[in-house]
Amino acid sequence: MSWDRQGTHDGFIVPPMPAAPPPAPASPWRALAVALLNLSGLGLGYAVVRRWAFMAVCWIATGILLVVALPADPDGVPGTAVVLYLVFLALAAAHGASVGLRTRLALLPSALVAAVLGVVLLAVPATGVVLYDGARDEATEQMLLDRLDRADELVEKSGKQGFSTGEAGYRRALAAYGALAEDHPGSRAARRVPDRLRTYYTTVAAPYALKDYCAAVPPLKYLRTVPRTMDEEALGNLADWPDDRLATSLYECAAESLGSGGDGWTTQFGELLSTFPKSAQAGKVEPAVRSAVDTAVKSVGGDDPCAAVEDLDGLATQVRGLPGEEAGLADALGKDADRASRSARSGAYTCGVDQYRDKKFSEAVTTMNAFAKDNPRHKNRARAQKIAIAAEVAQTVPAAGKRLPTTASGGSISVTVKNDSPDDITVLYTGPVTGSFKLKACGSCTSYSLGSTLAIGFEPCSDSGKNYPQRTIRLPVGTTYFVHKSRSGLGKSPASDTAKLSPGYIYTECAYTTTGLGY
Numbered sequence: 366m367s368w369d370r371q372g373t374h375d376g377f378i379v380p381p382m383p384a385a386p387p388p389a390p391a392s393p394w395r396a397l398a399v400a401l402l403n404l405s406g407l408g409l410g411y412a413v414v415r416r417w418a419f420m421a422v423c424w425i426a427t428g429i430l431l432v433v434a435l436p437a438d439p440d441g442v443p444g445t446a447v448v449l450y451l452v453f454l455a456l457a458a459a460h461g462a463s464v465g466l467r468t469r470l471a472l473l474p475s476a477l478v479a480a481v482l483g484v485v486l487l488a489v490p491a492t493g494v495v496l497y498d499g500a501r502d503e504a505t506e507q508m509l510l511d512r513l514d515r516a517d518e519l520v521e522k523s524g525k526q527g528f529s530t531g532e533a534g535y536r537r538a539l540a541a542y543g544a545l546a547e548d549h550p551g552s553r554a555a556r557r558v559p560d561r562l563r564t565y566y567t568t569v570a571a572p573y574a575l576k577d578y579c580a581a582v583p584p585l586k587y588l589r590t591v592p593r594t595m596d597e598e599a600l601g602n603l604a605d606w607p608d609d610r611l612a613t614s615l616y617e618c619a620a621e622s623l624g625s626g627g628d629g630w631t632t633q634f635g636e637l638l639s640t641f642p643k644s645a646q647a648g649k650v651e652p653a654v655r656s657a658v659d660t661a662v663k664s665v666g667g668d669d670p671c672a673a674v675e676d677l678d679g680l681a682t683q684v685r686g687l688p689g690e691e692a693g694l695a696d697a698l699g700k701d702a703d704r705a706s707r708s709a710r711s712g713a714y715t716c717g718v719d720q721y722r723d724k725k726f727s728e729a730v731t732t733m734n735a736f737a738k739d740n741p742r743h744k745n746r747a748r749a750q751k752i753a754i755a756a757e758v759a760q761t762v763p764a765a766g767k768r769l770p771t772t773a774s775g776g777s778i779s780v781t782v783k784n785d786s787p788d789d790i791t792v793l794y795t796g797p798v799t800g801s802f803k804l805k806a807c808g809s810c811t812s813y814s815l816g817s818t819l820a821i822g823f824e825p826c827s828d829s830g831k832n833y834p835q836r837t838i839r840l841p842v843g844t845t846y847f848v849h850k851s852r853s854g855l856g857k858s859p860a861s862d863t864a865k866l867s868p869g870y871i872y873t874e875c876a877y878t879t880t881g882l883g884y
Contacts, residue, residue: 404454419460426453509545509554516541517561524568528584535569539591546599558599566603573610578617582633585611609644612637616646616653623657626676631683642691651697654684658705665712671732674716677709710736714745718769721756726766729756748772755795758848761861765846770799776841778866783826783833785810786878788851792836796845803852804876805834812878826875842866849876 402413407427411420430450519538523531542565546558567574569588573581588607592600619633634650641647658680664673684702689695717732733753737746751770759766775798782792784804793801809831817823826833845866850859857878864872 426450506553509549509552512541513545513554513557513561516545517564520561520565520568524571528569528572528580528587532587535565535587538565539595542599543595546596559601562595562600562603566606570607570610573614576617578614579621579629581614582611582618585614608641612641612644612646615640616649619650620653623653624660631686634687638692638694639688642693647692647694650687650692651689651694651701654680654687654698654701658684658701658708661705662708662712665708665715670712670719671716674709674712677705677712681706681709710739711743713739714743714749717749717752721752721766721769724759724763724766726756726759726763729753730760751795751799754793754801755799758793758795758846758861761848761859762846762863764863765795770795773798773841774800776839776866777868778840778842778870778872779837780840780845780864780866780872780874781835781837782847782874782876783835784876785826785831785833786851786876787811788853788857788878790849790876791852792874792876793848793850794838794840794845797841797843798845800838802836802838804836807831807833810877812880814880818879825877826873840866842868847874849874851878 407420407423411417411423427450516538519534519541523534523538525531526534528535542558542561545552545555549555566588569584570581571584572578573585585607589611592604597604615633615637619630619637622628622630622633634654637644638647638650658677661673661676661680664670664676667673681702684698684705687694687698689698713732713736717729717736720726720729720732730753733749733756736743736749737753740746743749748771751772755765755770782802782804784790784807787806787808787810789806790804791801792804810833813823813825843866845864847862847864848859849861851857860876862874864874866872
């Protein structure tokens with residue numbers, strides 16, 4: 366088969382192909398309509414000019430944006446994605462306007478209708494922006510509520526621990542509450558903060574509700590610092606909430622410690638008087654101290670008078686250290702301290718007697734000597750001096766401490782004590798009568814060797830050519846214990862003698878020094 370140049374074949378004539386339709390005349394309204402329809406982000410401008418591929422590109426771009434933006438996040442859509450999408454819409458609008466300028470519209474009767482529809486459809490992205498902003502705000506609210514819940518969990522967890530262990534958790538929770546109230550004041554989470562703070566306060570101060578007052582002091586002191594970091598409006602009346610509870614806890618904890626003989630009460634009473642000087646709890650401090658002094662004074666006559674005296678001494682010092690000026694208690698507390706001090710001084714006699722009876726002779730000497738010095742006009746001073754002498758004798762001769770000495774003096778038997786040593790000596794004696802005196806050194810006397818004292822016929826204080834310092838005393842019948850000791854000390858040991866005195870005799874005691882072994 367062949368064709369001739371005229372388009373005939375075997376006698377048939379083939380008509381020529383029709384020419385392409387001429388382009389539509391340029392229409393700015395049509396270009397505007399296509400551009401507006403493309404600004405909806407759905408590529409509808411391309412649809413009315415039947416550019417389906419370009420419309421698909423618009424749908425893909427919008428879909429990518431939705432994937433990036435959804436679900437809504439408190440941080441919103443990344444700025445780069447927004448910029449790129451806006452640039453794409455601008456290009457789609459410009460390209461659509463170029464195509465629509467000379468392309469007839471399909472699907473719509475006129476360019477004017479298309480333009481009006483394009484304006485109406487601009488509400489689609491605008492509505493999307495509004496809805497997205499609402500979704501983002503809700504996401505932000507949920508994020509803030511989550512923070513609130515985490516802070517609540519911290520408070521609950523810390524409340525199951527001791528305050529020292531849970532304090533760090535409490536502080537983190539408080540910081541979270543503060544951030545919500547200050548940084549997001551209009552949020553739902555921020556509106557719930559005041560209620561959460563009330564729970565926070567009661568949880569932190571839980572030991573107070575359990576009447577564990579000593580354990581309640583640290584958390585209540587911590588709560589008084591909260592207004593430094595938390596907004597006053599969020600706190601409301603919680604700012605002063607810990608004050609009365611802390612004052613009560615300080616008083617009750619100190620009173621318990623004071624009653625049991627502890628040492629911490631001075632710190633707690635001191636804090637109470639300085640922090641809440643006008644409170645009702647501060648007004649109860651002096652009566653509590655007075656009662657403690659009364660109890661200690663009564664205890665001097667009990668089973669452990671020395672402990673009672675020690676308590677009174679401690680009370681006197683501790684009470685003087687309390688800051689009672691602002692509370693108007695300085696004078697009353699000063700009187701309590703003075704009474705405790707006086708009672709301690711006078712109670713030392715009872716303590717010394719108790720030490721003597723318990724064979725604690727060294728302690729009894731110290732106690733009775735201090736009592737005699739501190740109480741020059743006390744009715745028991747003379748006997749205290751006798752007890753001190755007897756206790757000192759008993760340190761060398763324990764049998765001398767079997768009976769408590771009296772203030773008796775004198776007797777029917779003459780006893781002369783001579784000093785045959787080169788040292789000044791003190792002579793102490795106890796028995797039916799107790800006393801002491803001093804003898805000067807014998808200037809012409811020397812120490813005896815140990816061997817000479819063991820020789821047959823050794824007799825000290827027998828040299829008629831020497832003038833021995835001496836003193837004669839009168840003692841009752843019975844056993845008297847003597848102790849002679851050098852007044853110079855220097856490591857010399859005291860000597861002792863037990864004399865059983867009978868009527869009708871004259872007795873002589875002789876003190877001498879043995880080299881190497883003392884008296």
